[in-house]
Amino acid sequence: MDQQHIEADVEVYPHAEYMEAVEAELIAAGLTPKTWWIESPDGAQLDAYFRLPGTGSPTAAWPDGVELGWDQYDGWQVIADGNATPLSEDSGVYGQPRQIATDAWNRIATDQARGPICMTGERFDTAGLRAAVEAWDADAA
Structure with missing residues (x-):
């Protein structure tokens, strides 16, 4: 499989290192993203998306693939067939990357x-992540 990561500047996006850690745990869990990216389309809300291919277990039920999405307000969701379903409360907004991968699977x-x-x-360091995101949020306001 050809994996692609759209690079983002850690200086610009405070959630970049967190998403890199989530990517590593997704791969370890057998959910290797086909592509993933982080962004802030409106300059305020931070987002991240992992596109998981619709091949192999457990994503084979979705031939068009599945997305795992995150934003700084609502946390983690699995997006499939146009429906978004949150991960467990244990994943929250700032869950440990291994918890995210396990919940996603x-x-x-x-x-x-x-x-x-x-x-x-x-x-x-989710406390450091939270502080960096809150600083981003304050600067965007």
Whole structure:
């Protein structure tokens, strides 16, 4: 599969490193994005999208693929066939990347939200992410 990442400047988008960590966990979970990008189309709200191909398990039910989307206000959602379904509350807006990947896999494969996972190993600095996004939000206002 040809994977493509649309580069974004970390200096410009405070959620870039977080999304890179989410990408790594998606790949580890077997949900390798075909492409993904981060943006702020209106200069205020931060967004991210991961386009997952409609091949293999668990995305085969959607031949046109599935998207995993994020924004700084509503958090994570699986988008398929024009419908957006939030991930579990454990993913929230600033969930650990491994939790995001696990929730995405469960939501896509079973259409169910699962509880929190047992986190071992390195954790992403979500407090620093939240502070950077809040600073972005204050500057955009």
